[in-house]
Amino acid sequence: MNFIEELRWRGMIQDIMPGTEELLSKEMVSGYVGFDPTADSLHIGSLVPILLLVHLQKAGHKPIALVGGATGMVGDPSGKSEERNLLSEEILRHNEQGIRRQLEKFLDFNCGERSAEMVNNYDWFKEISFLNFIRDVGKHITVNYMTAKDSVKKRIEGDTGISFTEFTYQLVQGYDFYWLYENKKCKLQMGGSDQWGNIVTGTELIRRKAGGEAFAFTCPLITKSDGSKMGKSEKGNIWLDLSKTSAFEFYQFWIKTSDTDAEKWIRIFTFLDEPTINELIKEHAKDPGKNILQKKLAEEVTRFVHGEESLQEALVTTEKAFAQKDIPAEDLTVEDIKALKGVTQLKFQKNKLSDGIDVISFLAETGSFSSKGDARKTVQGGGVSINRKKINDIQLKIDSSFLLHNTYILVQKGKSSHFLVEVV
């Protein structure tokens, strides 16, 4: 099965330029995806572009990861209703390093001519003068063409407007493609479907300026079936960096996937082949309560991103926190509690417990809740458990008798938000 066919059955192709498939079957192709350096770690949202590159490399082509240092300074108007904040060069460089480290885990940067490569468009843009840019690049694209783009049109018609800076964005990104075409023989760009407009500007530029032919395809933006944005948990973004999102939390994110999403996502986010996935879907349908799909999905993605060891750790924690949730907290061994790696760990001062402290203050001061009011309301609503017992008395005093093994107190907010408070 070729690269495009592979992605097609996985549901990862939205738009594709005619001729792309022929090109890929004819020769080894360098293809690139852009990453936004807005943070020093990638998050789940970047997983799809990463996977595109991985699939590309697997299919015998050469993946190029472009970090948008320059474009990050400009800001992409696509999908944004407002002007973005600009990032400083220092921050961009720092973020680039973080992203590079992560990509190295997924792509092979040392396998001969197919080696993955990473570039930062800041490196070529910093050399270009404004005058040269508008003369050599701007001349080839009409404003009419640029304003016809949906992302631009929306902003022009909207009531926040669009700055010249962001308006220029598609030219800047388009030039990336042109630069890679000229310097790296890159003939393919991939990206999310929101990038289609920017990508096409690139192929257009290559055609007009270099007389060359370049290709592209986009993958659908991943959304949840309820229409909400994907990749957020109650704690915010799900990052690919273990210090930002533990393996346990990462695993939990995938476990909580709904059935409809799971069927789509297991195709996109895992490398399992079609028969295996169809089999899993069939299995799952027999007894959805077993969450076969979600478990497999979570397992595969966690292993891919964080490795076998972290996966096992996440599985153990999950086991302790969920599968054994009926075991009274008092019966948990120290090992059991220590195995709760990855749940949010909090500290609390022991001397505050000597006279007892009311639950509300306790919850707020440990940091499990953002404010006392928040804690109180959740307790009143029946949403808090301490040591696996639901509490409904907001007057309750927490004292040393709550300590498990003289050190720990388990706090649960809702069903799946666990905190381990270490009292020292």
Next chain:
RNA sequence: GGGCAGAUGGCCGAGUGGCUAAAGGCGACAGACUGUAAAUCUGUUCUCUCACGAGUACGGAGGUUCGAAUCCUUCUCUGCCCA
């Protein structure tokens, strides 16, 4: 430079002197039901307070008023039009 419109809670958006901690929606959190889903229903969603209540808060700063998100002055920012 001139004219006009606008700036409200995480977001969208109503509100044009007291009944406004501010409608409604989205998002988020919790509960019920379940499968650590989805859908649905319910509650919560500025801070402090068990509560009564208090304190902050409608772009910034002043002012008018017993009382201001609402009126005035001024500044900042945004959009539209003219130059």
